Amino acid sequence: QSALTQPASVSGSPGQSITISCTGTSSDVGGYNYVSWYQQHPGKAPKLMIFDVSNRPSGVSNRFSGSKSGNTASLTISGLQAEDEADYHCSSFTSTSTPYVFGTGTKVTVL
Amino acid sequence: EVQLVESGGGVVRPGGSLRLSCAASGFTFDDYGMSWFRQVPGKGLEWVSGINWNGGSTYYGDSVKGRFTISRDNAKNSLYLQMNSLRGEDTALYHCARDSSRHAFDIWGQGTMVTVSS
Numbered sequence: 001q002s003a004l005t006q007p008a009s010v011s012g013s014p015g016q017s018i019t020i021s022c023t024g025t026s027s028d029v030g031g032y033n034y035v036s037w038y039q040q041h042p043g044k045a046p047k048l049m050i051f052d053v054s055n056r057p058s059g060v061s062n063r064f065s066g067s068k069s070g071n072t073a074s075l076t077i078s079g080l081q082a083e084d085e086a087d088y089h090c091s092s093f094t095s096t097s098t099p100y101v102f103g104t105g106t107k108v109t110v111l
Numbered sequence: 112e113v114q115l116v117e118s119g120g121g122v123v124r125p126g127g128s129l130r131l132s133c134a135a136s137g138f139t140f141d142d143y144g145m146s147w148f149r150q151v152p153g154k155g156l157e158w159v160s161g162i163n164w165n166g167g168s169t170y171y172g173d174s175v176k177g178r179f180t181i182s183r184d185n186a187k188n189s190l191y192l193q194m195n196s197l198r199g200e201d202t203a204l205y206h207c208a209r210d211s212s213r214h215a216f217d218i219w220g221q222g223t224m225v226t227v228s229s
Contacts, residue, residue: 001173003155034214038156044221045206046156051215089156093214098172100146100158100214 120223133207
């Protein structure tokens with residue numbers, strides 16, 4: 001099972017919007033609405049930001065939104081803030097022998 | 112406070128064994144499935160193994176199948192990962208996490224580091 005493909009880095013200025021892509025196959029991202037996104041600050045545990053492609057857990061800012069088209073899922077952060085600077089990981093349920101696959105990870109930098 | 116705390120990591124020689132533990136608090140442990148993940152520093156996450164609420168069903172990634180065993184003790188609010196026949200490529204930070212039941216993981220521990228080296 002290959003990792004989902006994410007850009008290595010994305011950057012933006014405070015207040016701007018950025019979008020992180022997560023590309024898989026029909027066996028994972030394209031086949032199920034079970035894409036999730038995690039935020040991870042250096043030295044910290046991952047934090048669930050989006051589940052089921054576009055749902056936010058309680059307490060997560062509505063500046064974070066998710067979507068999917070075909071085999072590619074996306075996480076958009078609007079009104080970028082300094083505290084959003086972190087690594088972001090996508091994940092999908094899969095139909096293969098390993099039920100969950102993660103993305104390669106994206107480092108978000110706030111300029 | 113809802114919390115997961117891992118322990119048991121360390122340095123081990125190739126071919127050796129290690130047992131990781133994950134102590135849960137702040138929630139009803141036996142209401143949830145649990146999983147182990149690993150992360151090479153600076154790299155992405157990898158799902159390693161999962162277990163359902165009562166331990167009756169267990170799941171493993173291809174890279175650890177036959178070498179690792181996941182288990183839980185609901186009376187002790189604890190999750191375990193027995194790792195045997197360890198290899199250099201098993202070197203990583205190991206996290207435990209709670210399954211939200213939506214194929215997503217909503218509570219994570221900070222991890223325990225495993226280094227396999229001669």
